[in-house]
Amino acid sequence: MAAEFGEPGRRVLDRLHVADVIRLDPAGRITSAYPFSASPTxxxxxxxxxxxxxxxxxxxxxxxxxxxxxxx
CATH class of the missing domain: 3.30.160 (Double Stranded RNA Binding Domain)
Structure with missing residues (x-):
């Protein structure tokens, strides 16, 4: 869907990570999307x-x- 707006999905995820909206692990998988955590807390x-x-x-x-x- 991001490509519809001229942005590769990976670039969008990286930008959200830098903005601290989501967190990505070293492999680029989403580990959290505030306020939710994919890992047990x-x-x-x-x-x-x-x-x-x-x-x-x-x-x-x-x-x-x-x-x-x-x-x-």
Whole structure:
């Protein structure tokens, strides 16, 4: 999809990493996308009583429910 806008996907990921929006491992895989962590952490949040996700920090874990709460 990034190519539709004239940017290679890898360049977009690198720019997001430099901006500290996501974190990439040395192989270029996404390890976190704030506030979520793909790796286990001490900070977890439940989504709708179903899935449990890892958060980057305690504040992120608290904010996930508010971020995902329906606004209708």
């Amino acid at each position: 001490l900070h977890r949040a439940s989504i709708g009583g179903g899935s449990t996700v890892y958060a980057m920090c305690a504040v992120d874990a608290l904010g996930i429910s508010a971020m995902l709460a329906p606004r209708w």
